[in-house]
Amino acid sequence: MSAAKYKLGNLIFIIDRNEIQISGNVSDVMPIENVGKKLEAFGMRVKEIDGHNFEDIGSIFPWARMYPDQPKAVVMNTIPGKGVSFMEKNYLWHGIPPNKDQAIEALTELTGGRTK
Structure with a gap:
């Protein structure tokens, strides 16, 4: 103030x-x-x-x-988790890191499958 x-x-x-x-x-x-x-x-x-x-x-x-x-x-x-179908707007992901498989899935969605 x-x-x-x-x-x-x-x-x-x-x-x-x-x-x-x-x-x-x-x-x-x-x-x-x-x-x-x-x-x-x-x-x-x-x-x-x-x-x-x-x-x-x-x-x-x-x-x-x-x-x-x-x-x-x-x-x-x-928008929390924007671009990742299972995270977007889902408060259950607020403060919780993905496991290895979830991280791979998230990166695949964010990059459209590109690896480089």
Whole structure:
């Protein structure tokens, strides 16, 4: 709350908004809506982006430089396990590593079967 008062312009929060937590979907366990508006209420400049889009990610720092006297927050909307059929949007994978066979299957899906 004091970050805006003291004009901490070098402060940038990066929030991974993936809608899951270790024990279930956020909407079922601890709903948090309008994250950006909540942060704005504390005096932060807020930018929401697609956390899987490299152009969006690259736009963060030029955007942040536009507000030198204001703390910033970037809400990155992401999909957990994106691109892996058995992991995508599945909270049971939050914090659990795949075994060897699952890792091979995941890499196969992510690379389309390419090995190099």
